[in-house]
Amino acid sequence: MPSERLYLHFTRLSQLLPTGEAELTLPELAALLCCTPRNARLLLRRMEQAGWLCWQASAGRGHRAKLTLRRNQQQMRQQQLAALVAEGKLEQALHLVQGRTEQLLPHLLAHSRCSAPGGRQILRVPYYRPLPYLVPDVPLRRSEVHLVRQIFSGLVRRNEENGEIEPELAHHWEQLEARRWRFYLRPAVRFQHGRQLQAEDVCESLGSLSSYPLFQHLERVEAISPRTVDIYLREPDPWLLQLLCEAQALILPREWRSLPDFALQPVGCGPYRVVRNDPQRLQLEAFDDYFGLRALLDEIDIWMLPKLAERLTCQLRLAPERADLGQRRAESGLEAGCYFLLSDDRSLWLRDESLRHWLAATLDPIALMAGMARELQQILTPALGLLPHWRDLPLPAEVARPATLPPRLVVACFNQHLEFRELAGAMAGLLASHGVALELRELDYSRWARGEDEDVDLWLGTVNLEHDRDFAAYSWLQGVPLLRAAWNSLDPLWAQLSDWRSQGARPGPRQWLRQRQSESRFLPLFHHWLELESRSGVHGLRMTALGWFDFRHAWLKPDNGGDD
Structure with a gap:
């Protein structure tokens, strides 16, 4: 790659020679470049080798030569930008585009896959928000759940394809016993720190999880030997193995709270380790001492480009639009989950x-969709239940308007989620026609998930489950504190969920949520079409239920069919 200094010299020439041609002597050119004639000759040779200009010298001292620029400033800027992206120099690329990150996307997609010296395989992924908390000790958003599974490991895991x-x-x-497992x-x-x-x-x-409702039946965990652990339960749990597949049950080093910046740069024993995490970039490197099969990709480089949120029409795109890279591969599917509204029992209205x-x-979802942008209409479908196949609740009949409507309602959502503003705007339009004002309150995800704001009437959110079985719905109901906070009058029903887990007693999660829908406490709105698109020679991709792909199995096929 040409040096930054060489680009600066050429830019200076193109500014001083607006027509792109001139006849001048070597000393005159040196004066333009603010260097000695010897250095000017070296710079000319390098620029000519790069194909930027043509220097036709004339014989004899003092004779003028013809200089022709083969690139204009815009072309050179694009070439420089492409080179910076290809080398992974994000900061310099952002400086060059002066923060206009939308100009990076074509180059980032074109150079999403590359091989570094030594044949290292690197995959770059554009993403729209930072990921500052990667510790599985609290409820996490969809992408964070995927990433902690690449960094940490659990006692057991769930096979995504067959559920085993x-x-x-x-x-x-x-x-060993009804309430004891070994x-x-x-x-x-x-661990990744050695x-x-x-x-x-x-x-x-x-052992630290027993304070959470989802794990409250864990009595204690004991080390029987250096490589044997017993789990004691307060009551039987035939779903224990499923429970241990939850993200919160991933294993951390016991000293994790004393490790510096653990939320940004956590340490696990999974296939990838974090080498950098800041508002601009999350860099993951394959962990060579991983106990399983070593990951095929050496590095996953996630670039945080918030202004691209409105331009990334796919859930995850790893490909430029180039026919020479072969047929475009795309996977799509409805998420196991939905966008929803919760009514809060603490609201007087x-x-x-x-x-x-x-x-x-x-x-109604159909009415809401009419007020949303066409791009969102294409990736959403109306929901009749939490999961796409839960379609047994009939559409509500026409409902009489109450004699008194609230002048104002507050709806809370979590921030850095583009669709929420659009959806809240559609809601506000429908309610305004009845004289009801809607105030949107954006919270960070952890505050939203706790549900501590007692002056909220409605909670707008989305849930993305890792599978579509009943236990996934149960773990969401028990695992997100917001639900207990908003439905604080439904204590007996939480006990029913515990009975279902321990004894298989009915009602189960599906019937429980159906009852909440019949009471209009839980309003499913839309299912989201997740899409993963690749056309860049990335192999081994299969979209997960969270809209990502398992980093361990992806690999890059060199363009020449051999080693890079």
């Missing part, structure tokens, strides 16, 4: 069931 439970850190397990740990597993995994790490990670029913009828 597979060994991970534990190579075998057995149920897990046998793999030997010589290392220390070996010990039974005490498992005890600390899982929404304690009125007739008002809740009226809101459900007024904010």
